[in-house]
Amino acid sequence: MAASKTTSVRMVIPSEIRLIDLVHGATEQMAQLAGISEDESLNVGMAVREAVINAIKHGNGMDPALEVDIELRANGSGMSAIICDNGEGFDPDATADPTDPENLLATSGRGLLMIRAFVDEVKFTRRDSRGMRVVLTKHAPVEAPDQDQ
Numbered sequence: 001m002a003a004s005k006t007t008s009v010r011m012v013i014p015s016e017i018r019l020i021d022l023v024h025g026a027t028e029q030m031a032q033l034a035g036i037s038e039d040e041s042l043n044v045g046m047a048v049r050e051a052v053i054n055a056i057k058h059g060n061g062m063d064p065a066l067e068v069d070i071e072l073r074a075n076g077s078g079m080s081a082i083i084c085d086n087g088e089g090f091d092p093d094a095t096a097d098p099t100d101p102e103n104l105l106a107t108s109g110r111g112l113l114m115i116r117a118f119v120d121e122v123k124f125t126r127r128d129s130r131g132m133r134v135v136l137t138k139h140a141p142v143e144a145p146d147q148d149q
Contacts, residue, residue, distance in 0.1 A: 006075040007033055012067050015060040015087075017053065023070055024049045027081060034074035035140035044079065044138045047118035048072075051083045051134050054112075059085025059131050078120075078139040089132035 009026055013019045027048040031041035052068055060066035069084040116122055121137040 006073055008071060008073045010072075011070045013052075013070070014064045015056040015062055015066050015068060015085075016064055017056060020049055020052060023052050027072055030072040030074045031079050031138065034079040034138075035076065036079065036138060037141070040138070043118040044081075044136075047115045047136055047138075048081045048083070050112075050115050051081070051136060055083050055085035055132070055134070059089050060087035063087065076140065078137065080138075081136045083134045083136075084127065085131040087131050089126055089130070 007030070009030060011023060011026065013023070024045045028041045028045040031044040032038065036044060048070075052070060055068045056062060060068065066086045068086070069082075071082040073080045073082075115136065119136045119138045121135070123135040125133045125135075127133050
């Protein structure tokens with residue numbers, strides 16, 4: 001059952017990859033609260049997972065003293081995840097195209113492609129203070145009107 005009012009969860013984690021499963025699990029739970037199917041919730045979890053990994057690796061440079069702020073919001077229309085690094089940030093436009101034949105065998109570089117494939121909207125903003133703010137949005141499916149009425 002989808003949440004009608006907004007439910008939010010905020011996490012602040014050090015830049016440690018070992019905490020990714022915690023974020024992923026919380027994201028799947030929030031997506032389901034938002035009325036998103038179990039399969040799609042897994043995909044939203046994967047998108048947030050990739051965004052947090054990017055914040056840890058590319059934004060905060062794997063510095064455990066720098067934190068990643070994550071806020072998950074669910075309501076009747078879907079969910080959003082806001083991920084902020086506190087490092088140098090990164091330029092999403094400067095990443096190599098993973099579908100380019102030169103990059104097909106690369107062992108990394110598909111995170112942004114996955115993120116964009118698994119959610120409905122992605123917004124990147126360089127923060128005034130420091131780092132990047134990434135907002136991922138997934139809309140809940142719209143229920144078809146009952147045909148019997």
